[in-house]
Amino acid sequence: MTETTEPLDRVMVIGAHPDDPEFGCAGTVIKWARAGRSITYVLLTSGDKGSRDPGLRPGQLAAMREDEQRAAAEEIGVEQVIFLGYPDGLLENTLDLRRRLCGLLRQHQPHIVMTIDPWRTYQLHPDHRAAGQAALDAIYAAREWYIFPEQLIGDVEPWGVKEAYLFWTGNADYWEDITCCIEARIAALMCHTSQVGENNERLAERIRERSRKTGEEAREKLEEEGYEYAEGFKRFQFR
Amino acid sequence: MTETTEPLDRVMVIGAHPDDPEFGCAGTVIKWARAGRSITYVLLTSGDKGSRDPGLRPGQLAAMREDEQRAAAEEIGVEQVIFLGYPDGLLENTLDLRRRLCGLLRQHQPHIVMTIDPWRTYQLHPDHRAAGQAALDAIYAAREWYIFPEQLIGDVEPWGVKEAYLFWTGNADYWEDITCCIEARIAALMCHTSQVGENNERLAERIRERSRKTGEEAREKLEEEGYEYAEGFKRFQFR
């Protein structure tokens, strides 16, 4: 448990592609946004490879997916969506990417970062591993005065993220009850039409099913009531 | 289970060194070859560092090991052996290597890829981690129109591998009964004389022993009969 009484009200979600937040943690995001937290999305790529239609150029697809992501974000109550423009499918956890993310952390000063669990066994998508690892390594770097010191300009200082929540994890130890917003979560996901199609009720049901199962897991682990629908995370609380 | 009824009859085995397939999955390969599947071996290196004799230059050793690998392949019924010529001991999962493998997948169109499990905890050989990870990342890339798009020449199109089998895994969830071909598997391994010596009955017994143990595991997990000797894999079935 953190010792601070400061409210942890700024949240940054770092994903590899548009729709990663909606597939991974949108229920929790909606709930937190409703509770007054300020949410920023950072997407490393604009998902420019995610189509089976060769007639759709990467930039055209990226345009569609940025629009879809902005629509989903608005639906959810996200304040800002930042696209870094890296090429989809080719992400690597380089010092360069880490520096970019570190700079964003120092400027936006999120108390909480949500990202993909890069340690998940058989996380087959190379972008998902790279994005999660780079985000966590950037959190580490952001705290130090002399890592990427050229970023500490004016009132920009080292920034200590207080909590990290990893989604798509095999080691959840924190659960959020999203019963209140399961349908809003699904609606947000449905904004990504290029990826999920129109009126994808089958996907909606799959999300409900999975959230129900996670809810069970939460009730069992936490020995609490409620949690009809839940999302699970591996959580880190930093000193 | 895949929904396709198309037979999955082209198989590509991607290993780091000659003898990786024989140490890792040869029983299954023999069985599948006998069943009519067409097998292609891709070896990233020619194993040029695997000798304690300083008088044997890397290229001389590579020549011997390529010969041994071809002999083993012939014994097993492998149709084609491809050596990529990377230097043994120094493999890295670069975008460059991934592009090479992606190109091979698109040209050969294997339904099934067998490779090393890079997530295995304490997989100490850096080449084994790099080879397995590059192979899996290449499978991901091969499906997309705009990753390495310069490869989609003529009738070469994106290619979706249907199944991946990871050997040297700590998380087997698929077992193949190799009782029929345990001795053929050992004979194939024995072709790698530079690595195993002549008439290495002790190694043969070790292989039998391990396969027997895997067989037990298979019988237990699958609640099936047979499987006196087995090989275990982590399997992925892709949509």
Place this chain on the structure above:
Amino acid sequence: MTETTEPLDRVMVIGAHPDDPEFGCAGTVIKWARAGRSITYVLLTSGDKGSRDPGLRPGQLAAMREDEQRAAAEEIGVEQVIFLGYPDGLLENTLDLRRRLCGLLRQHQPHIVMTIDPWRTYQLHPDHRAAGQAALDAIYAAREWYIFPEQLIGDVEPWGVKEAYLFWTGNADYWEDITCCIEARIAALMCHTSQVGENNERLAERIRERSRKTGEEAREKLEEEGYEYAEGFKRFQFR
């Protein structure tokens, strides 16, 4: 001579550090700004290493130098100053940097790019070589539909820079008469107090001297009058 009659009125100056434009090409920039051209500065670093005072942290110095650069830019009539935040002294011409610059070219659509000549023999500053080369390579990339295609979002299209002017060159083939604005050029340079000190009349005289010499060279080569003070460039005109 370009065949287009379209006015070349958007100019991007790409330098490695704050003060590079003022040391390299500010007279021309002032003249062009006065003539109605719109000027954008892109500085790859914020010059965070350029101090002999160990008590000044890189970020503190970067803050001062960004302020100085903005002051100089305002004095000159530059519309926009963009800092990319790379670390001073460690620039490399990577594909990553090239992609960043390519993206800026496509968004800002400058007709003219001014940058450092990376081929200058004995250009000893590694950042100067890297910045100039990356800028020129980005110009090349920006023209193509399928280099960094993920950037071609919405109305962003490939962009063909029309002319490039290299400063700090040993092969000038274009001269601009800056007699009109030699003092304004010096005043702009003097904004970089952290680098040149206060009232550095000696430097001012050095600039006048060098510009006079370049003026002579221009008169000789061009067989023209005027050019009391001039700046020289290696110029490229692209189809």
Place this chain on the structure above:
Amino acid sequence: MTETTEPLDRVMVIGAHPDDPEFGCAGTVIKWARAGRSITYVLLTSGDKGSRDPGLRPGQLAAMREDEQRAAAEEIGVEQVIFLGYPDGLLENTLDLRRRLCGLLRQHQPHIVMTIDPWRTYQLHPDHRAAGQAALDAIYAAREWYIFPEQLIGDVEPWGVKEAYLFWTGNADYWEDITCCIEARIAALMCHTSQVGENNERLAERIRERSRKTGEEAREKLEEEGYEYAEGFKRFQFR
């Protein structure tokens, strides 16, 4: 169990920062040093980023931390401390780092290497992952005649490390009873004043507590007596 009867009396501890050995494995080191083993420390960085005081430059901090590390080493009975001078916080497992470590292994010929477990799930410190992985990959390389063959000069030959002990692991399978030297271990850690402060009795108690808990685990797993305080390792014994 190794088949050799040669005493394994040379030990190399490879860490990312000064204090890594004292936090990770110092009890065992003290015990082994007392038993006559010769210990060498290799620290990849000098911990130059580990301060929250922006007025302390990286080199100044590095100087302090090297002194602290030497003091701790002397207290413990370490014979030699080698600092490689890589920048803290930015370590990567490159072939270059691996070559450096491989060269040290071949020159010093340690029978035993102790390093950080890079596979530990949620090992959040990027330097810890890189250091442990590079050390293990260097052990692999050091054995071969034609990996980094330029190092095999004069009487330097390939070197086969016999055992590796990984600390900060989640998979301990070897425990050392450090009851004899728990207080010496704490005293050594206390030498790192810049990191732990003066008279940090709370940390001391935390170390005792953790060692006690590891002792319990050891007694349980080994079904042995003793082990009031213990340290746990993942151990590898190489042929």
Place this chain on the structure above:
Amino acid sequence: MTETTEPLDRVMVIGAHPDDPEFGCAGTVIKWARAGRSITYVLLTSGDKGSRDPGLRPGQLAAMREDEQRAAAEEIGVEQVIFLGYPDGLLENTLDLRRRLCGLLRQHQPHIVMTIDPWRTYQLHPDHRAAGQAALDAIYAAREWYIFPEQLIGDVEPWGVKEAYLFWTGNADYWEDITCCIEARIAALMCHTSQVGENNERLAERIRERSRKTGEEAREKLEEEGYEYAEGFKRFQFR
């Protein structure tokens, strides 16, 4: 002058894109082919970015350009055309590329290599710099027993290229009289329809013009007759 009397009859032309040989050195190639030399083309990319039509995917363009290159090669009398499949526009002179080229040199054993002069001042195309430099560095590597030693398999031995001819150079010191084959050279170039269009008489005239000018230069420097049309090269003769 080389001391060997061995005929230098195997020639390898290494270019970055299809059409590089035809733009750069085809007259000489035709003449040498007619004289009985055996010519191999190696193209690092298939020129997949060279189109202003966004509807033409990189692979489609690559297919066209490979066909065009093969047609030109046949017209010229080239025996073999090898495409390495690197992505157009993104070439870098990495050790990996150098190893690939070194392997080809050792297998094909060309006496003569023709490639792009990477030192040409203001060679603005990054691929041209990278291709030429990699080719020359590969020539250096190919001679040594222990650079990329894993390639020296079977009867593959180190290979000493005897002569290198750099085209697109600013420092020609060797000229070939191509009066005999100026029209064949133009015809070969015209095979690259996707790049030069149909019946591009203006380009043909430009080639004639330039070759005439080079012819003058040759006559002057060599004080020889003939050379109505010529191509100029920077030539290296290796011991």
Place this chain on the structure above:
Amino acid sequence: MTETTEPLDRVMVIGAHPDDPEFGCAGTVIKWARAGRSITYVLLTSGDKGSRDPGLRPGQLAAMREDEQRAAAEEIGVEQVIFLGYPDGLLENTLDLRRRLCGLLRQHQPHIVMTIDPWRTYQLHPDHRAAGQAALDAIYAAREWYIFPEQLIGDVEPWGVKEAYLFWTGNADYWEDITCCIEARIAALMCHTSQVGENNERLAERIRERSRKTGEEAREKLEEEGYEYAEGFKRFQFR
């Protein structure tokens, strides 16, 4: 001209291979050593690839060449020879190499650095380009407080090299009269028996010839007498 009156008495020669100093600048080194200057050699590699005998392993050759270099150094009066152990033939000007060299400059504080001219047109040896460029870039870095700041430990401070002399240059602007020591220079070169053979009088004459020619050039440019034998350098004097 430098404004300091401090004698420039510490000299560091940075070469890629043993014998580079003797081939490149040994006459000057001998003269300076005799005049009381203290000379340090830094060799990035130990020349492990420089043999046509495949039976000589890289490390064996490196051992011989280090011995030869030490013998030559002793003959010349060099105080210290440092071998960095990079692999011959594969040098690249990475930040890592630059950091190593920067650290050496800061520790040894040479007033003068002699190295290879990396800008020489058609410097075909990749190691020679990389070594010279890395050395010059390291000189730049060594002056700054916050480039590689982790090196500024204890009394190690930024170090400003005062003069750089580039050998193997096409732009000599400084000549040293080595008439006094032409034979000593040749004797030193002859220490590199593995490279030049025994009693290589032909090479000796070649050195004399070249030095004579450089002497002529010096007399002409400097309008001075003497300089029967000379060495030429591109010289930089830093503020």
